[in-house]
Amino acid sequence: MAEKGYLPKEKIKEFVEALGKDATVFAPCLEGDTIVFREYAAGKEISLDRPANTPPKGAIYPQCETLLSFEFKKEADSPQKMDVELKVNTDFPKAVVFGGRPCDARGFTVIDRVFVNTDTADPYYKKRRENTTIVTKCCNGPVAGCFCVGVGGGPAVTEGSDVVMTEVDGGYYLEAVTDKGKAVMSLPMIQDGASYEAKAKQANEKATAAVRNPFPAGADKISGDLFDSGDFWGRVIDKCLSCGACTFLCPTCYCFNITDEQAITTGERIRSWDSCMFQHFTLETSGHNPRPVKHKRFRNRVGHKFYYYPEKYDGAIACTGCGRCIRYCPVSVDISEIVGYLRDPKADPKEWAAEKKDAKN
């Protein structure tokens, strides 16, 4: 099977429909001015013009999924007794994630370390991940807020993808990254792509050079002193509204909640995304909340991505620099700016000490 191919732009729809022959295709669809990953169906308009508002994370790790359904049933012989019938969800259809970006695809690799590459793999995520092929579109250049090159990524990195496509000459140069990807390349509308390889390489180099790196060379270690400073967090996060936009738009956030949603005798145990920015996230049954104020919650979010996760997984950062949390933050909080302060070799908590007030909240 070919590893290099070319797809003319006018054949995109045909390509997506072919991918959808035996799989559900999740593609970035234009709805009004919003681009959302949706199950592709006739009538949907695919847009590859800019990264989608949402990452395609939900295709493999749904925002809400049924773990099991249950039904309470009365026993026929002794109706005063109730029995519960459980049905585990094992429905993980074959899927394709089409048109995500390299940062989106790398996002799955962050979740893989926690949900798959462990001795207690999550069966739901693992099965969906195995059944999904990821066809990624490389970026022509940066958009507001993004910084993939600062966290080990880039507008054309292949990590997490099965196929990558680069825009060249009125179409896309396709390259298979994995065996799953090679299977895609055998579709009939894929033409020979070898002659486009050099041009694609050039386009990707140009895109890579245009992306900002917010972190100076050598500044890759978080200052523990500054990280532990309440004054610092109080000051940088005064403005945060504690909403979940940053976490729900993040291609790597994987924290969840499990709830039983029951109506009379039937119900479902569901797993839904949770957000560490919400006050309830760490609220304990006793009423105690270890992270009762927003600056403690924000510190946890930054810590998880840039401090604790790298400590546990050989330095890997749990952020792919997609920039959505910056771009869509209601109050323009910039996580790269905050990490920049924390990594500054000259970081000094005293500089952040409150001058005439106690640390906020």
Added chain:
Amino acid sequence: MSTQKLKEIIKQVLPDVETVICWQDGFDKLNVTPIFITSPEQADKVVWNPLCAQNLASYLPSQKKKVAVAVKGCDSRTIVQYMQEGLIDRDNVVIIGIPCKGVVSKKKVQKAIGNEPVEDVTFTDGSVKVKTPSGEKTFAIADVCPGKCASCQYPTPIVYDHLTSEAIKSDKPAESVYADVAELEGKTLEERKAYFLGQFDKCIRCYACRNACPMCVCQDSCIAETREPHWITQKLSLDEKLMFHMIHSLHLAGRCVECGECERVCPMEIPVAKLKKKINKEMRDLFDYTPGVNPEDKPPMYTFNVDEAKIKEHKL
């Protein structure tokens, strides 16, 4: 220039307050972000330009000490409503009023420049020039402003302690405020339902609209997340999304100050303010009440009259 005047006022009021809440440059030229000023040097970072769309008055109820806040005319309605509902102590707030001729919707500009990265943004009277890698484009602010500016009735703050420039009067007809609602009312119920379901289908339940809303007072105790009562599940179904938005809207009946924050912050670009405006219009027609314009008013849902002038009760 009013930015200079704004900095002077901030330095003048700073000794008397704990914090001054204003705007500063953000992560790129198209973004500003709030700054919480505690020292005179920080005052020099302050900016005032049509990108300062965020309603900073929303931060007031969470402040524990005396603060100063910079507000536009529309934002000042939030403060008036807080006064009516007893949510702030007016003596603990110094209001720096900024007469405003209209702000810019970041989303509209981004759309107009094809979502290219922004290299520079400059303002001349009534227009904004945006520089991107593919060139420069100039827009009239009237073409890229949020809907609320096109029908602004209060360009000068209603309440203030300091004013950065001379007061200006609205030149927009009062009927224009609900022009978008009238358009909605022209549709059949089925069409309206289809419209809202289509929009709310994009909702990701991040609650940015709720948390940015100055009048959403429940916040961490919001019914959308409570287990007791368990009115909304954590499912991502359209029913649940619609239910959340209906609750949000109804809780704001006769309280929404139409600052447009809910819509400005929505990462999915859902017109979430539309339902609230429709309900506000109904409340105005029923109770002759407009939220956030007179500190002495009482919100209609805070009072009870045995006989309401415009409500015909069923007589038992």
